[in-house]
Amino acid sequence: MLLEQTELFGEVIRQADPSTPVGTCPGWTLNKLFRHVGRGNRWCATIISERLTEPLDPRDVPDGKPPEDLDAAIDWLNAGAQLILDAVDHVGSQKVWTFLGPRPAGWWVRRRVHEQTVHRADADLAVGAEFTLPVELAADGVSEWIELSTARGHGLAPGQRLHLHATDDGLGPTGEWLVVHDEDGLAWSHAHAKGDAAVRGPALNLLLAITRRRTDGVEVLGDTAVWDDWLTNTPF
Known part of the structure; x- marks a missing residue:
């Protein structure tokens, strides 16, 4: 699910003008939204893989900036999501830092799925595209946000x-x-x-x-x- 939602987000970015304003994120463009999501995935993957118990400064994220080439940048985005899954597989149920205190590393997968879906909505709304989501995933997104x-x-x-x-x-x-x-x-x-x-x-x-x-x-x-x-x- 994480990979699918990341790829869908990337395809919106691929087909749009990166300077397009994102009305639901005032002051942001699609380019800034893309960088936020992509670096966020790698930020999360680093927290998990290094078993951090304190928050990580986003400026310290390895490979935190996308390549200039569009296709390479989309690959960078998708690879970041895969890094999260690989990191969770590696550390198992070990607890790491989260917004809610120490939680099993897998906690981050659900959080990043819904981060991706909402920011895909931002991108779709910015370009005037229809935003769709499976009903069960949308409902879980409501639950996850209320829980958080x-x-x-x-x-x-x-x-x-x-x-x-x-x-x-x-x-x-x-x-x-x-x-x-x-x-x-x-x-x-x-x-x-x-x-x-x-x-x-x-x-x-x-x-x-x-x-x-x-x-x-x-x-x-x-x-x-x-x-x-x-x-x-x-x-x-």
Whole structure:
């Protein structure tokens, strides 16, 4: 999945003007987005392969800059994703540094898959192309972002509850999310329960909305300020 999403992102870049502005990443061009994703893969691979327990300065990433030639640059991008998988295979379940503290090295594969999908959405939106994603992958992207945000203490104010519901067929419980900030702190679950605000739409649209790429494909019911608070407090 990581290789596939990386390759799809690279093909958008291959066919576009690198100076194209990326509206969902203000101040960025496609060239900067490409470098961010490509170096991010190698940054992650280095953390894993060197079994780091502290964050790595992105400036210290080996081969962190792409070649000037476009085809070679795309190869550099794809090779970086493969380096992650190779590094995980090599270190196994050993724990390394992550945004959430020490986690098994394989934690990074899922994180980078969703990093790739959202930035592919950035690229597609920048060039006016249609962005598509398998429903199950989009739903897992919603779960992963909620998990990451709540674990870092981001999202809702005390007492707030947010419910998201994917309208796609076949997702079952994995298409429901409840985020709660109660006396025990922030937590989330796959639950069908009432929130102060409810956000409904296809899983793909929920993913784009929750990562602040575009919010016009979802319906917001109830206290819209709760949804606004979530978006304000959880920048991708």
